[in-house]
Amino acid sequence: MAAQIVLFDGFDPLDAIAPFEVLAAGSDEVGGALEVELVSAEGPRRVVSGTRGLALEATSVLDPDRPGYLVVPGASGPVDGDPDDGVETIPVLLARMAQSTAAPLIKQALTNHEVTVAAVCGGSLALAMAGLIENRHAVTHPLGMDVLEATGVRPVHARVVDDGNLISASGVTSGLDLALYLLEREYGPHIAHAVEQLFVYERRGTPWRRPPA
Template sequence: MRVDVLVFDGVDDLDVTGPFETLSMARRAGADVSVRLVAEDERTAVTTAGGLRLGPVSPWSPVVADVVLVPGGGLASSQRPGVAVELGRGQIPAALREAVRPGLVLASVCTGAFLLAAAGVLGGRKATTHHMTMKALAEAGAEPVDARVVDDGDVVTAGGVTAGLDLGLWLLERFHGPEIAARVARGLEYERQGAVWLAGSVA
C-alpha cells in the first residue's frame, strides 16, 4: 500500500504526523506500506500551523498511489495559510479532482474533508470532519456522520486532529488486516477511539 500525504503551508501538525507515523510503523510490523509527503506544486517543504518545517516533500504523482490522504488545518481564517487559503487558490481541489480514478482511495483528516468537498468527491457521500465543522460539511454537500472514521468505499474521512491516528489504523486494517493494525496500535501505545462507520455497518 502506497500512501501519499498531501501537505500545504498551514496544515495542522498532528493531522499530518499522526497518520504518517502510524502508517510508517506498519513496515516495521511486517506490512508492505510506504508513506511520503507530497505537494501539488513544486515545493520541497512546507511549514505547519505550529511552525514545524516538514520535508522532504515529493512531487505530486497520485497515479502511483493507492491512497491520497489530505490533512486539514486553518479552515477558520483566510488571513493565514491553511485550508481556507487553499480553497481560495483552488489548485489542490483541482488536482484532487483530476486524480480520481478506479482503485484510488481519497482520505482526509479533520477539515481536509473540505478540500475533498471542493474537489467534488463528497457530494451526497457519507463523511465526517472536526465536530465543530459538521454543519459546514453538510452545507458543502456531504452527508455528515457522527463517527471517528467514515469509510464510504473510495472515500475515507476522519474526525478532528487525533482522529488521524484512527484513520491510519483503519487503513492498515482495511488493506492489511486487523493483526497489523493491532500491532501498530500497541507500538504507538494508543487505544483506538470511537466507531468506524462502514456502508451498511459499524466496525
C-alpha cells in the same frame, strides 16, 4: 503501494504526522510493502504549517495515479478573526487549499479505482469546498459539520467514516484512528493491532461504513 501525505501551506502538523508515523510503523510490520512519504502538489519543497511556523519537507510531487492512499490533513490556526486584517483563519486556509493546484490532482485521484483518498479533520472540509465530495458520506471536526452539510456532503457523526474510496476522520487526534483503520483494511487486524501495541494506543469508536448498494 504508497501512502502519500499531502502537505499544503497552513496544514495541521498532527493531522499529517500522526498518520505518517502509524502508516510507517505498519509498513515496517509488512516488510516495507507500503511506501509512506510527504508530498505536495508543487513537488519537493519546505511546507510551513499553521502552527507556530513549524515546517516539514515534502519529498515528492503528489501523484494521483499512484496506487494506494492519499491522505489530506486539515489546517491549523485561529478559528476567529478578520481575513481583511490579514488573519489567516482555519476557514481561510482550507478555502485556499480548495482552490490550489492540489484540488484537481485530488479530483483525479478520486476517479482512480486504485486510489483511496483519506481526509483528517478539516481535510474533508477542504475537499468539500473544492466540490469534490458532494453527496458522499464524511466527517470532520465537530465545529465544521454544519459547513460540511452546507456543501452538499452527507455528514456522519462517527470518528472514522468509510465511504468506499473516500475515508474521513473527525478531530485532529483521529488521524491515529484513521491510519490504523487503513492498516486494518489493507493488511488485516493483526497488523493494526501490532501498531496499536507499539504506540500504546487503542482506537476509539466504531468506524461507520457505507451500507452495500
